Amino acid sequence: MxxxxxxxxxxxxxxxxxxxxxxxxxxxxxxxxxxxxxxxxxxxxxxxxxxxxxxxxxxxxxxxxGLIGARFDDLPSEPRARVRGLLESVLPTDEASTDLYRVHAAYAALAFTDPALAAQPHAAGPDELLPVLSDLLTALAVPEPAVTATALLALCTGLSAYLTSGFLTAADALRVLHAELDRVC
CATH class of the missing domain: 1.10.10.60 (Homeodomain-like)
Structure with missing residues (x-):
């Protein structure tokens, strides 16, 4: 058979x-x-x-x-804790998440010169996360939640690049993120 x-x-x-x-x-x-x-x-x-x-x-x-999305599965439900967990999950703070970030960044870089790949959801992380984060910030009564969500995701993108380049440690990057969250929320 x-x-x-x-x-x-x-x-x-x-x-x-x-x-x-x-x-x-x-x-x-x-x-x-x-x-x-x-x-x-x-x-x-x-x-x-x-x-x-x-x-x-x-x-x-x-x-x-799918691997990146799975990192968001077990986040807390309380809005402030969920925002923090969501943004912390974006940062490459360990070996596995650093590998994921590097490969995802390679896809994003390739999409700059490959129109077929650019048409795919290579940047689906921010596209998918932006409305979720914006809704959470709305629930927290943060002014201009969509703008703030964009700024927080941009901050995480920069911190991720600094982490993988060795300019920041994971502890330093988390300290910067937490300070910005405290300021925003």
Missing amino acids: PKRVDHDVRRREMAAALVRCARTRGLGQCGFREVAAEAGVSVNLVQYYFPTKEALLLGGLVYLR
């Missing part, structure tokens, strides 16, 4: 292999061969699930967005 294959699981495994490859080699150095080697499958199998390099990159991006 032939073995049944869960195609969604197989597709996710190969997308995960692309993300792992991008963590160690950089996104630009991850083609079908590298992903196949990382996944332990043939190049033909990778191409079966992702017929083009663009499809492979998009599959990796969707998988990466």
Whole structure:
């Protein structure tokens, strides 16, 4: 009897292999061969699930967005604590989150020169987080919640770059974020 294959699981495994490859080699150095080697499958199998390099990159991006989104699953429900937790979750303060940030930043950089990738939700984090954060700030009666939400996300983007570049420690970045949250809220 032939073995049944869960195609969604197989597709996710190969997308995960692309993300792992991008963590160690950089996104630009991850083609079908590298992903196949990382996944332990043939190049033909990778191409079966992702017929083009663009499809492979998009599959990796969707998988990466899922990993990043999972960081927001267990946040507190009280608005102020949720704002703090949400913004802290954006910062790359440990090895796993730093890897995620670097790969996501590589996608964002690639989107500057790749119109097909630019049309994808490469910046879905801020696009998805902005209304959530704005609603939470509204609940906290913060003036101009949409503007404040944008400023807080921009602050986190800058802090993330400083963290991954080694200009700030995680403790320093969190101290800056907490000071701004105290000021805003």
